[in-house]
Amino acid sequence: MSATAALKARTFLPFHRASIGKEEIDAVVEVLRSGWLTTGPRVREFEAAFKNYVGAEHALAVSSCTAALHLALLAIGITEGDEIILPTMTFAASGEVALYLRAHPVLVDCKKDSFQADPAEIARAITPRTRAILAVHYGGQPCDMEAILDIATHHRLKVIEDAAHALPSRHKGAMVGSLGDITCFSFYATKTLTTGEGGMATARSQELDDRMRILSLHGINRDAWKRYTAEGSWRYEILEAGYKYNMTDIQAAIGLAQLAKCDDMRQRRASIAAQYGRELEALDGFHTPQMEEDDGNAWHLYVIRVNSSVLRVNRDQVIEDLKRRGIGASVHFIPLHLHPLYRRLGYRDGKFPNAEEQFNAAISLPIYPGMTDEDVDRVIEALSEIDHQNRK
Numbered sequence: 001m002s003a004t005a006a007l008k009a010r011t012f013l014p015f016h017r018a019s020i021g022k023e024e025i026d027a028v029v030e031v032l033r034s035g036w037l038t039t040g041p042r043v044r045e046f047e048a049a050f051k052n053y054v055g056a057e058h059a060l061a062v063s064s065c066t067a068a069l070h071l072a073l074l075a076i077g078i079t080e081g082d083e084i085i086l087p088t089m090t091f092a093a094s095g096e097v098a099l100y101l102r103a104h105p106v107l108v109d110c111k112k113d114s115f116q117a118d119p120a121e122i123a124r125a126i127t128p129r130t131r132a133i134l135a136v137h138y139g140g141q142p143c144d145m146e147a148i149l150d151i152a153t154h155h156r157l158k159v160i161e162d163a164a165h166a167l168p169s170r171h172k173g174a175m176v177g178s179l180g181d182i183t184c185f186s187f188y189a190t191k192t193l194t195t196g197e198g199g200m201a202t203a204r205s206q207e208l209d210d211r212m213r214i215l216s217l218h219g220i221n222r223d224a225w226k227r228y229t230a231e232g233s234w235r236y237e238i239l240e241a242g243y244k245y246n247m248t249d250i251q252a253a254i255g256l257a258q259l260a261k262c263d264d265m266r267q268r269r270a271s272i273a274a275q276y277g278r279e280l281e282a283l284d285g286f287h288t289p290q291m292e293e294d295d296g297n298a299w300h301l302y303v304i305r306v307n308s309s310v311l312r313v314n315r316d317q318v319i320e321d322l323k324r325r326g327i328g329a330s331v332h333f334i335p336l337h338l339h340p341l342y343r344r345l346g347y348r349d350g351k352f353p354n355a356e357e358q359f360n361a362a363i364s365l366p367i368y369p370g371m372t373d374e375d376v377d378r379v380i381e382a383l384s385e386i387d388h389q390n391r392k
């Protein structure tokens with residue numbers, strides 16, 4: 001490592017840092033001073049602003065994207081023995097919600113050299129017990145929704161979108177959140193919009209929204225929170241066994257402040273992606289993500305792949321090397337089928353070669369609005385050195 005590199009390594013560039021400013025802090029203080037902390041006026045305001053932003057008919061704020069996915073499957077009537085098709089290249093949450101309902105997560109492979117599910121594999125996985133397709137917009141790049149919606153229509157299946165990475169993302173001009181039956185967003189600490197923990201479920205129909213809304217708060221009829229306001233009554237009815245998935249006004253206040261910056265934050269991530277793309281493309285040791293002409297990518301992740309035909313170091317060694325140079329990196333994702341839970345369900349190594357190939361080479365680089373151009377250059381410089389020092 002050169003002297004300058006050693007110097008730079010002293011200040012660690014984290015893989016992610018949330019963009020929290022005075023707006024978020026002031027908004028939280030205001031809620032704390034208001035005397036009403038949990039689900040209330042801020043949550044309803046956040047839902048209205050969010051639904052407007054993504055062009056959805058309905059939006060329900062919840063405690064996490066996992067909660068949103070669970071409610072989505074409940075709302076479309078998933079029950080024991082049903083099959084849900086989803087990509088193996090995703091996070092734990094996308095698959096576990098099927099298991100909550102004793103339904104079967106049916107995993108499918110990625111397209112070759114891609115992190116997105118292969119629509120042909122989705123079509124091939126359909127059986128008489130298939131009820132829904134869970135589409136994941138990996139990294140913020142919308143997956144092939146046109147093909148997936150076609151397959152769903154043809155086989156009368158519901159489409160639930162895991163849009164944990166996809167705010168804001170566009171597919172052929174339409175915002176993600178306005179496409180499928182239900183779309184689930186995450187506001188977890190590392191996501192493109194954060195409320196610390198939180199999520200949103202947008203729905204196309206009133207019926208699905210109503211169903212999720214009731215289930216999200218103990219199965220109590222929908223304006224339950226209003227019973228604490230001047231216009232409310234103490235009386236309520238429990239319609240069924242629901243869950244405790246509501247969002248708090250504290251979270252919603254952060255969300256509203258974040259939503260106002262959402263386009264600017266995306267703009268900054270897109271320009272970081274462009275800077276990475278321009279410089280890293282020249283390195284034979286790494287494959288860079290494709291920059292689409294009509295870029296609808298939220299750029300939640302910027303994932304490069306180690307080219308093992310050129311470099312004599314593997315993905316893990318490159319991540320270690322970056323760490324020594326003071327740069328945080330990550331991997332998205334260990335495909336679901338390689339985890340013990342899915343082995344117990346009968347999945348084996350080698351089952352999804354495209355996903356395994358992608359996983360083995362993948363490195364997620366830091367990409368967040370708080371990064372300076374110098375931070376981005378530092379990552380590029382480190383990768384250039386790693387590239388030059390490790391040729392076969």
Ligand SMILES: *Cc1c(COP(=O)(O)O)cnc(C)c1O
Nearest residue numbers: 064065066091093164186187188
């Ligand atoms: C983060 C994430 C989730 C879960 O989001 P939470 O809000 O933490 O529940 C679901 N799916 C994907 C693909 C994710 O990355």
